[in-house]
Amino acid sequence: MSALIRFRFNGAEIAAQPGQTVAAALLAAGVRTLGRNPVDGRPTGMFCAMGICQECVVVIDGRRVEACRVVARAGIDVRAG
Amino acid sequence: MTGTYDVIVLGAGPAGASAAIEADRLGLRVLVVDEQEDAGGQFWRMPGPKAARAHAEPDGNDLRARLRASGVTSSFGRRAWFIEPGFRISMIGPDGIEEGTASALILATGAQERHIPVPGWTLPGVFGLAAATVLLKAQGVLPGRRVTVAGVGPLLFLVATAVLKAGGEVAAIVDVNSRRDWLGHSRGLLSRPDLALRGASWLAQVRARRVPVLTRHAVRRILGTNTVEAVEAGPVDAAWTPIRGGARRIECDALCIGFGLIPLTDASRLLGASHRFDPTLGGWVVDVDRDQKTSVQRLYACGDGAGILGAAAAPLRGRIAVLAAARDLGRLPTSSFEVQARPLRAALSRSAHFGAAMTALSAPRPGLTNLISPETTVCRCESVRRAELDAAIAEGAVTINDLKSATRCGMGPCGGKICEEAAAMLIAERTGSAREHIGTATARPPLRPIALDPLLGEFNYDALPIPDLAPL
Numbered sequence: 001m002s003a004l005i006r007f008r009f010n011g012a013e014i015a016a017q018p019g020q021t022v023a024a025a026l027l028a029a030g031v032r033t034l035g036r037n038p039v040d041g042r043p044t045g046m047f048c049a050m051g052i053c054q055e056c057v058v059v060i061d062g063r064r065v066e067a068c069r070v071v072a073r074a075g076i077d078v079r080a081g
Numbered sequence: 082m083t084g085t086y087d088v089i090v091l092g093a094g095p096a097g098a099s100a101a102i103e104a105d106r107l108g109l110r111v112l113v114v115d116e117q118e119d120a121g122g123q124f125w126r127m128p129g130p131k132a133a134r135a136h137a138e139p140d141g142n143d144l145r146a147r148l149r150a151s152g153v154t155s156s157f158g159r160r161a162w163f164i165e166p167g168f169r170i171s172m173i174g175p176d177g178i179e180e181g182t183a184s185a186l187i188l189a190t191g192a193q194e195r196h197i198p199v200p201g202w203t204l205p206g207v208f209g210l211a212a213a214t215v216l217l218k219a220q221g222v223l224p225g226r227r228v229t230v231a232g233v234g235p236l237l238f239l240v241a242t243a244v245l246k247a248g249g250e251v252a253a254i255v256d257v258n259s260r261r262d263w264l265g266h267s268r269g270l271l272s273r274p275d276l277a278l279r280g281a282s283w284l285a286q287v288r289a290r291r292v293p294v295l296t297r298h299a300v301r302r303i304l305g306t307n308t309v310e311a312v313e314a315g316p317v318d319a320a321w322t323p324i325r326g327g328a329r330r331i332e333c334d335a336l337c338i339g340f341g342l343i344p345l346t347d348a349s350r351l352l353g354a355s356h357r358f359d360p361t362l363g364g365w366v367v368d369v370d371r372d373q374k375t376s377v378q379r380l381y382a383c384g385d386g387a388g389i390l391g392a393a394a395a396p397l398r399g400r401i402a403v404l405a406a407a408r409d410l411g412r413l414p415t416s417s418f419e420v421q422a423r424p425l426r427a428a429l430s431r432s433a434h435f436g437a438a439m440t441a442l443s444a445p446r447p448g449l450t451n452l453i454s455p456e457t458t459v460c461r462c463e464s465v466r467r468a469e470l471d472a473a474i475a476e477g478a479v480t481i482n483d484l485k486s487a488t489r490c491g492m493g494p495c496g497g498k499i500c501e502e503a504a505a506m507l508i509a510e511r512t513g514s515a516r517e518h519i520g521t522a523t524a525r526p527p528l529r530p531i532a533l534d535p536l537l538g539e540f541n542y543d544a545l546p547i548p549d550l551a552p553l
Contacts, residue, residue, distance in 0.1 A: 017129075017130035017131070017132060017221065018130060018131070019128075019129035019130040019131065019133075020129050020130045020220055020221070020222075021129060021220060024129070024216060024220035024221075024222045027216070027222050027224075028222045032205035032206050032307075032308050033205050033307060033308075034205070037203075037461070037462075037464055039462075039463055039464035040458075040464040042203055042464075043204075043205050043307055044203070044205065044461075045204075045205025045206065045308075046205075046208065046212070047207065047208060047209060047212060047461075047499075048193070048194070048209050048211070048212050048499070049208065049209070049211075049212035049213075049215040049216055049220075050123060050193075050211065050212065050215060051116060051529065052193055052495060052498050052499065052529075053461065053495050053498070053499050054462060054493070054494040054495045054530060055461060057494070063532060064532070065532075068215075069116070071118070071129060
C-alpha cells in the first residue's frame with residue numbers, strides 16, 4: 001500500500017490514495033456535500049464524475065475547479081464551493 | 082502542445098486514440114488533445130489509484146501502450162474551449178493557454194449520459210450510472226455501502242456487478258425495460274457474442290447474489306434530507322409512464338441512475354456542421370458519411386460523439402476517419418484508401434449492429450417525463466423547476482433557446498449539458514412538436530467552463546494607454 005496523501009477540506013484532514021481525485025477521496029471519507037447551490041442553497045455533491053455537471057466545484061488553493069477532475073496533492077487547501 | 086499539425090484529434094477515447102495512432106502510422110503529424118491525464122476516454126478510463134488498476138479494461142491498457150509507443154503528440158490534461166474554422170484549437174492546461182492548428186480536424190468527443198430529473202435527484206449521494214463506472218473502475222471508490230442502480234441499458238448490470246465486486250451491496254436494480262425488451266434485441270446482441278457473453282456474466286453474478294431486479298419499474302422519488310436515505314420505485318407501462326400503485330420503498334444510501342447515452346455535439350455545432358435528430362444513434366448527432374466526413378470540409382467525426390455505437394465500434398470509425406483525412410489531404414492514394422478502409426468497414430458493421438441494439442434498448446420513451454413532478458428541479462445550475470418550464474411553454478416557448486431565455490434553464494455553468502435533454506422532452510410532450518423543431522441550444526465558446534486568469538496571463542491594466550480626456 002503506497003503512502004496516503006493528506007489534504008484539508010474545510011479545515012478537516014482527508015486522506016487520499018495516490019492518483020485519486022479530490023472528489024473520490026472526499027466520497028471515500030464520507031464527505032458527500034461539496035458546496036451549496038448559489039440560487040437555492042441546496043447541498044451539492046459529485047454527480048457526473050467527468051467534469052460536465054459542475055456540481056462538485058470546490059475552491060482549491062483559491063481557485064474554483066471541479067473536484068472530480070483534480071488529482072489530490074499533499075497539503076492542498078480545499079474549501080466547499 | 083502549441084504547434085501546427087496535419088491532423089488534430091479532439092478526444093483520446095477508444096475512437097480518438099485509435100485515430101491518432103493510425104494517423105501516425107500513415108506518416109501524418111498528429112496532435113491528440115484530451116482533458117484527462119491519459120488516453121482511454123470514459124469507458125476505457127485510465128485508473129488513478131493503484132488499487133483501481135486491477136479493474137482497468139485490458140483494451141484500454143493496450144490502447145495507452147500503443148499510443149505511447151507511437152509518434153503521436155499527446156496533449157493530456159488540456160481542456161479545449163474554442164475551435165475556429167480552418168482549424169485552430171484553443172486549450173487551457175496546467176501550463177496555461179496553448180493553441181494547435183491543423184488542416185484537418187477529427188472530433189472524437191464521446192458521449193454523456195441522459196438524465197431524467199426525478200424528485201430528489203439533486204441530493205448528494207445520487208450519481209449518474211456513467212459516474213458510477215468512473216468511481217468504481219477508475220477511482221476504486223464505492224458510491225455507497227448499499228446502492229440502488231436504476232435507469233436503462235447495459236450500464237445497470239455493469240455498475241451493479243462492479244459494486245458487488247468492490248464489496249458493496251446492491252439494494253435493487255430498477256430497470257424501465259422488461260425482459261421482453263431485452264430479448265427483443267437479442268439478434269443485435271448476438272452480433273458480438275463476446276460482448277453478449279460479458280453481459281450474461283453480469284446477469285449471472287447479480288442472480289447469484291440474489292439482487293432484486295425490478296423490471297418495468299422506475300424510481301419515482303429519492304428520499305433524504307442531506308443525502309440519500311431511500312428511494313421509492315414503482316411499476317411503469319410500455320411507454321414508461323408510471324402506473325398508479327405498486328410503489329415500494331428501497332432502503333439504500335446511494336442511487337446510481339441514468340437513461341442512456343447522448344452524443345456530445347457542441348464542438349461540431351460550434352463549427353457549423355449539419356446535424357440531425359436520430360433516436361437510433363442517441364439523439365442529436367452530427368451528419369457523417371461512410372468515410373466519417375461531416376458537412377464541413379476536412380472535419381471528421383467518429384466514436385460515440387458521431388452516434389452511440391459503443392466502444393467496440395469506436396476504434397474502427399476513428400481509423401476510417403483518419404484514412405479519409407489522409408486521402409483528402411493528398412497523403413494517401415484513393416486506391417489505398419479503399420483497400421485499407423474495406424476491412425474496417427466490415428468489422429464496423431458487426432460492432433455497430435451490437436451498439437445500435439444497446440442504443441435502441443435505451444432510447445427514451447415519452448412516459449418518462451411523467452416522472453418529473455412540477456416541483457422537481459430540472460436545471461440544477463439555475464434551480465429551475467418543471468413548473469416554471471411548463472409555464473414558459475404554455476406562454477409560447479417552443480424551442481430550447483426560447484426556454485433558455487424565458488427561464489434561464491441551461492444558462493448555468495454546465496452550459497445546459499445536464500438539463501437540455503429533459504427540457505426538450507418536456508417541450509415535445511407539451512407541444513407535440515418534433516425534436517427537429519425544438520432544436521438544441523446555440524453552441525458557444527467556451528465549450529467547457531474555464532478560469533479567466535490563464536487567458537489574461539500577465540496582462541497589466543496599468544499599461545493600458547488611456548488618452549487624455551478631451552477638454553469640455
